[in-house]
Amino acid sequence: MCGADYVTAITSVMDRVEGFxxxxxxxxxxxxxxxxxxxxxxxxxxxxxxxxxxxxxxxVAMTISEAMEGRHRAVALRECPGFISGEFVYIYPPGIPILxxxxxxxxxxxxxxxxxxxxxxxxxxxxxxxxxxxNIVDQT
Numbered sequence: 129m130c131g132a133d134y135v136t137a138i139t140s141v142m143d144r145v146e147g148f149x150x151x152x153x154x155x156x157x158x159x160x161x162x163x164x165x166x167x168x169x170x171x172x173x174x175x176x177x178x179x180x181x182x183x184x185x186x187x188v189a190m191t192i193s194e195a196m197e198g199r200h201r202a203v204a205l206r207e208c209p210g211f212i213s214g215e216f217v218y219i220y221p222p223g224i225p226i227l228x229x230x231x232x233x234x235x236x237x238x239x240x241x242x243x244x245x246x247x248x249x250x251x252x253x254x255x256x257x258x259x260x261x262x263n264i265v266d267q268t
Contacts, residue, residue: 129221136222186231195229195265202261205254206242209235211264216253217241225253233264 129136137151189195189212200214210233217227226244227237244251245259255263 184236186227186234186237188230189232190230190265192229199266200263201266202256203264205238205256205260205262208233208262208264209238212267214263214265215255217251217262218253219244219249220252230265233262 129138139148190198195212195214198214203211213227213229213231213233215229216225218225226241227233241251251259254261
């Protein structure tokens, strides 16, 4: 499976050792090619430890349960940086959260979410199926 900036390799008990070797060799070749194109490991992985959104943690303001049990209000998705998320945002597959309840919504994370929406990727988790608003934790 793949998305805008990731690939998920799914294996099964029916896969053979030769298939794993081919996959490993291919991934190493891809890394080598990317390193050459981007000028080394620092450029490849970025300053925050990875070029993929899943390797960039969001700051946590409260636990998931505190955020989900708290009062919420909807705000325009494009105006949500600086608020605490009250819901999950993810692409399925693979279903790994880009944003979880209780996390501060940062500009970088929002930009990725908006780019996924613009690319018509399956952004899910938001109560607003039109992907225009997000429920944030209402701290007023």
